Amino acid sequence: MTLRRTFYTVAAAAMLLTSAHAAMASEDDITYRKSVMKAVGGNFKAIALIAKGQAGDMKNLTIHTDSLAGLAKASMSAFPEKSGPMDGKTSAKSEIWDKPEDFKKVMMAFVAETEKLAEAAKSGDKAAIGAQIGAVGKNACKACHDTYKEKE
Numbered sequence: 001m002t003l004r005r006t007f008y009t010v011a012a013a014a015m016l017l018t019s020a021h022a023a024m025a026s027e028d029d030i031t032y033r034k035s036v037m038k039a040v041g042g043n044f045k046a047i048a049l050i051a052k053g054q055a056g057d058m059k060n061l062t063i064h065t066d067s068l069a070g071l072a073k074a075s076m077s078a079f080p081e082k083s084g085p086m087d088g089k090t091s092a093k094s095e096i097w098d099k100p101e102d103f104k105k106v107m108m109a110f111v112a113e114t115e116k117l118a119e120a121a122k123s124g125d126k127a128a129i130g131a132q133i134g135a136v137g138k139n140a141c142k143a144c145h146d147t148y149k150e151k152e
């Protein structure tokens with residue numbers, strides 16, 4: 001094999017590797033987003049159960065509310081380019097990337113409302129906690145899912 005030919009072979013192999021990585025990167029991005037959202041859902045459910053006195057222990061409430069507030073911040077990195085419906089199996093709608101300014105607003109509401117819930121939990125004020133759970137559900141989860149998530 002000539003040197004030139006070796007060069008092309010190596011270059012072609014490198015390109016193949018790069019494209020394989022790119023294809024996997026979007027799958028990984030989608031898997032990351034779903035994992036974050038599962039954790040969001042799990043913590044939110046746990047918060048509701050504790051707040052209603054149905055299960056769990058009140059002393060653990062702030063663990064879940066702090067986790068949720070942290071996950072809301074992590075969610076801001078969970079919607080990279082090339083992780084939409086054209087790129088893999090996802091319930092995320094293309095509107096997220098078509099209208100980034102609108103999407104950013106609901107993302108900021110998610111961060112702000114979960115932060116308020118974390119503060120309410122620290123105060124221990126049950127009425128405030130209950131009201132803020134409602135606000136998170138309405139202004140974050142529902143607001144975003146209604147517009148940006150495919151119904152199952």
Ligand code: HEC
Nearest residue numbers: 033034037038040041044090091092107110140141144149
């Ligand atoms: C800023 C937008 C946004 C907010 C806010 C948001 N979600 Fe989501 N959620 C999504 C999108 C988009 C998906 C679909 C993810 C995918 O399939 O790639 C999703 C998926 C989910 C899933 C399914 C995860 C899976 O694949 O199994 C659950 C559960 C969930 N969200 C719960 C919640 C809860 C509870 C809240 C509020 C505390 C919330 N989400 C807030 C956008 C959001």
